[in-house]
Amino acid sequence: MNELKKGENEPEARKSNRRGGGRPTIADVARLADVAAITVSRALRHPSRVSAELRTKIDDAVAQLGYVPDPIARALASARSDVVGVLVPSLTNVVFADVVKGIYDQLRGSSLQIQMGNTHYSALEEERLVSVFLSQKPSALIVAGIDPTTATRKMLANSGCPVVQIMETSYDPIDMLVGFSHFDGGREATRHLIDSGYRRIGFIGARMDPRTQRRLAGYRRAMEDADLFDPALITTTPTPSSVTLGGQLLADALGRTPDMDAIFCNNDDLALGALFECKRSSIQVPQRLGICGFNDLEMMAVAFPTLSSIRTPRYAIGQRAVQLLQERLADKKVDTITDLGFELRPRESTNRIV
Amino acid sequence: MNELKKGENEPEARKSNRRGGGRPTIADVARLADVAAITVSRALRHPSRVSAELRTKIDDAVAQLGYVPDPIARALASARSDVVGVLVPSLTNVVFADVVKGIYDQLRGSSLQIQMGNTHYSALEEERLVSVFLSQKPSALIVAGIDPTTATRKMLANSGCPVVQIMETSYDPIDMLVGFSHFDGGREATRHLIDSGYRRIGFIGARMDPRTQRRLAGYRRAMEDADLFDPALITTTPTPSSVTLGGQLLADALGRTPDMDAIFCNNDDLALGALFECKRSSIQVPQRLGICGFNDLEMMAVAFPTLSSIRTPRYAIGQRAVQLLQERLADKKVDTITDLGFELRPRESTNRIV
DNA sequence: ATAAAAAATGGTAGCGCTACCTTATGCGGA
DNA sequence: TCCGCATAAGGTAGCGCTACCATTTTTTAT
Structure with a gap:
């Protein structure tokens, strides 16, 4: 009953026998390098805690065997996976595509993987996904949420896992927050229209999720401040x-x-649609009608006429979110709230005095 | 030395002692339901193989404890994770956003998660990511690749994990293939322009990845067939x-x-840019210049003038890819190649006889 | 020189689950 | 009655790694 020493009397058999499917394991590396498995683990995880001599031997063995650590086993043993959960309310919206790209780019090289979830602008779906994601013990969570439910907040707060909420700066952070003020953005766009000489300024908005609502609130404030507010000028739809x-x-x-x-169009897609509608109906832009969008997607700067918009730091938000996570995971001190601001981009579509 | 029976003399202590962090495990459920752990596992995984009586008891225990199975432990034990790896060449391109949405929607309810990778249109980066993803023992891989390297093909073929290559139908499938012919798409668009009475038809293309190349090849074929081909009409850039x-x-x-x-614009973004340029330079569309795009993004149908394009089944490709995986994972027979086709959408921008 | 602290390595015991096999139980047919 | 066969349950032994502690070696302080 002493046949416990594998890999010595069964040089090839192992491959097919074992459940795991034949890839070299940390034990194989340890045997080849003539050290203990744990030392291999350390050499890979914390190289500085292993002598240079052993490190070399181990690296050689790793290279020779083509050893790749099993992330699943690691996750089970250490109760932390190499996954960063990313929750967005929409997969097709370019806005989030930019954010995700920022996240992805900043994550490159760090061995962390992205797992995506789509909350469909639903707080309940978000809650469900947070629960599912947390069960995978992610390294961190990035949530481009809507306003989270109490249950969601509680789960995230108790998870012990770094959480960055992104896009918005207007509520209490659960952990970290990166974004800008949609209220201020809406207000600035509206003020710009007012400053450009427009008076009967309408608002169109779709879906009307919380962020949209806050932009609308910003619009309203600006209009009220200028004594121009008229509810009849607001057109919205849940579509x-x-x-x-x-x-x-x-x-x-x-x-x-x-x-x-x-x-003031709540986002650039609407603005583009509005522009085309004006062209089709021969409404002069900006003379008869000024148009301002929100987000400043690429096309805005080359439309004809070019379209004014509020430039939002989408890519930067994604990047910064990951930077914060990385600092946090390295135990550094980190700001709770990061306001990345926005920027008005006035263009032809609001330039009445051509 | 007989204190192995946990959970009986240490009712609370467990929580803080254990590495895993206090969440109920399958053993807790088993104890409460008075069955063996393996039976709980079976009740959750293959309910039909457990008697109704025990199933109820187990379900109750699960509910009472709020037990959520640990996907990582499951993955380690069964050498299969609940993750579907999705590799796309670009995160910001709407085309892939639509595909991913199709994937995501079809995956809902199935407990599978999406892990994203961005290959940046690089075959080498794709190779790297495939290797990383495979090390996580995914349930399946969906690759919206460029043409894969030999090494990539080999890894995927040997992985034992279902693989769907998407977007393109023009090469040998490693496993399954869902898409359409970009060559035919390019040819059909060009033919449409020819049929509409245009003769000096140009091609503009960017990035010039393999799919773009095939659309260009389709353009070329159509032009040659009509004896209209002139290399001077082709404008491309790697940007x-x-x-x-x-x-x-x-x-x-x-x-x-x-x-x-x-x-013929290789995609709709280019087409939109071309349209704006025409407007700006007072070039009459479609009289002086016809414009045809590729993909048929939403805006094409409402631009002014409306823009002709080739409608590509992006969402359907994502959906179908997952359907195939699901059938494959359920051990059903599955088609190797699925051609979802495309559809010409002639609109004002190519309608010379207004 | 000696004690104390620090650095480098190893042993053990899981992480929470399931594959694989074995053992009980029920049922019909000879 | 007994055998065979299906069905239902349980026991055991890992999956491949790392946390935690123990042990050994080296360095530093006194």
Whole structure:
């Protein structure tokens, strides 16, 4: 009953016998390098804690066997996986694509993987996904959420796992927060229209998730401050945003308030749709109607006429979120709230005095 | 030395003692339901193999403890994780966003998670990522690759893990393939322009990845077949595609071949940029210049004028890829190649006889 | 020189689950 | 009655790694 020493009397048999499917394990490396398995583990995880001599021997053995550590076994043993969960409310919205790209780029080289979840702008779905993701013991979670439910907040807070909420700066962070103020963005866009000489400024918005609501609130504040607010100028729909919808909402708004002289579109897709609708109906932009969008997608700068917008730091948000995580995971002190701001990009579509 | 029976004389202590961090385990459920751990595992994994009576008892215990199985431990024990790896060449391209959405939607309810990788249109990066992803023993891999390297093909083929290559139907499948023919798409778009009465039809393309190349090849074939081919009409750049670039490439092309009377844009972003450029330069579309795009993004149908394009089944590709995986994982017979086709959408931008 | 602290290595015991096999139980047919 | 066969349950032994502690060696302080 003393046949416990594997790999010596069964040079080839191992491969097919073992459940794991024949890839070399840390034990194989240890045997080849003539050290204990734990030392191999250390050499790979914390090289500085192993003497240079052994490190070399181990590295050689790793190279010779083509050893690749099993991330699953590691995760089980250390109760931490190499996965960063990313929760976004939409997969197709370019805004989040940019954010995810920022996250991804910043993560490169760090051996961390991205696991994606789509909350569909639903707080309940978000709650479900947070629970699922946490069960995988992720290294960290990045949540481009809507406003989280109490249960979600509690789960995240108790998880012991770093959490970055992104996009928005307007609520209490669970852990870390990176974004900008949508309220201020909406207000600044509206002020810009007012400053450009428009008076009957409409608002069109789709889906009306919390962030959209805050931009609308910013619009309202700006209009009220200038004594221009009129609820009839607001057109919204729960339908998801699209270019097509932008045209429809504009037509609708102009039908109800024909004296409208400018429009703040809650995002750039709507703005583009509005622009096309104006072209089609021979409405002069910016003379008869000013248009301002939100996000400043690439096309805004080359549309004809070029479209004003609020530039939002989407890529930077993703990047910074990961930077914060990395610092946190390295036990550094980290800011709780990071406001990355936004920037007005005035262009032809609001430049009345051509 | 007989204190092996945990959970009986240490009712609370467990929580803080154990490495895993206090969440209930399958052993806790087993104890509460008074069955063996393996039976709990079976009840959850293959309910039909456990008697109704025990199943109820176990379900109750699960509910009472709020037990959630640990996916990592499961993955280690069964050498299969609940993760589907998704490799795309770009995170920001709407085309892939649509595909990923299709994947995600089809995956919902199935307990499988998506892990994302971005190959940046690089076969080497793809190779690296495939290796990393395979080390996580995914349930399946979906690769919206470029043409894979030999090493990549070999790894995937030997992995024993279902693989769906998507987007393209033109090469040997490693396992399964879902897409359409980019060559045919390019040819059909070009033919459409020819049929619409255009003769000096240009091509603009960016990035020039393999799929783009095949669309160009389709263009070329159509032009040659009609005896209209002229290399001077082709304008390409390795720069990634963008709306801005569309305008620049068009301007460039018109500078070199002023008699060009139509343009096949390798994708819709370029087409939109080209349209704006025409507007800006007062070039009549479709009279002076016809424009046809590729992909048929949402905006194409509402641009002014509306833009012709080739509608590609992006969402359906994602969906179908997952369907195939699901059938394969359920041991059903599955088609190796699925051609989802495409569809010409002629619109105002190529309708010369207005 | 000696004690104390630090650095380098190893042994053991899991992490929480499931593959694989063995053992009980029920049922029909000879 | 007994055998065979299916069904249902349990026992055992890992999956491949790392936390935790024990042990050995080296360095530093006194």
